[in-house]
Amino acid sequence: MKFTRKANAQWKGSGKEGKGSLTTGSKVLENTQYSFHTRFEDGEKGTNPEELIGAAHAGCFAMQLSFLLNEAEFTATTLDVDATVTFEDGSITQVVLNLEGDVPNIDAEQFQQIANKAKEVCPISKLLNTKIELKVSLTSS
Structure with missing residues (x-):
């Protein structure tokens, strides 16, 4: 069995102050926020x-x-x-x-x-x- 799946990441701005969004082909994640803060700190809504x-x-x-x-x-x-x-x-x-x-x-x-x-x-x-x-x-x- 062989298949492919796709996802997209978009990032705007610098590494620390910038923000990004993630979208999966299934649309379960659609423009889901991620950032320096959601990755390295707690408290902000978003994923990593x-x-x-x-x-x-x-x-x-x-x-x-x-x-x-x-x-x-x-x-x-x-x-x-x-x-x-x-x-x-x-x-x-x-x-x-x-x-x-x-x-x-x-x-x-x-x-x-x-x-x-x-x-x-x-x-x-x-x-x-x-x-x-x-x-x-x-x-x-």
């Missing part, structure tokens, strides 16, 4: 590249894990993934994926193994050149 990478990674990983669970004949009731992206000295140095899963009839060891495989084969994990840590918690339904 690290937040978007975290959302992309969490979403991709959850979907990949779901496919791998299905291959092993399990279906998750819920997979809840938080991604924490660390930016340090001009680089993204780490992503921590914190997974909480509710998967009927699976044991914790098997869930951990499948989650680790999902982390390795997730397309966004493969894209990122950084340390990726996975923390797993399984709840029973």
Whole structure:
């Protein structure tokens, strides 16, 4: 399977005082504000590249894990993934994926193994050149 997706970034002004907007092909993001303040400070409404990478990674990983669970004949009731992206000295140095899963009839060891495989084969994990840590918690339904 091959497909492409598009997004657009527009920036006006200097790095610190300027502002930009992001629009995705799906229009889920449409002229969404980003700026120095939304990236490096708190309080202003808008997004930033690290937040978007975290959302992309969490979403991709959850979907990949779901496919791998299905291959092993399990279906998750819920997979809840938080991604924490660390930016340090001009680089993204780490992503921590914190997974909480509710998967009927699976044991914790098997869930951990499948989650680790999902982390390795997730397309966004493969894209990122950084340390990726996975923390797993399984709840029973």
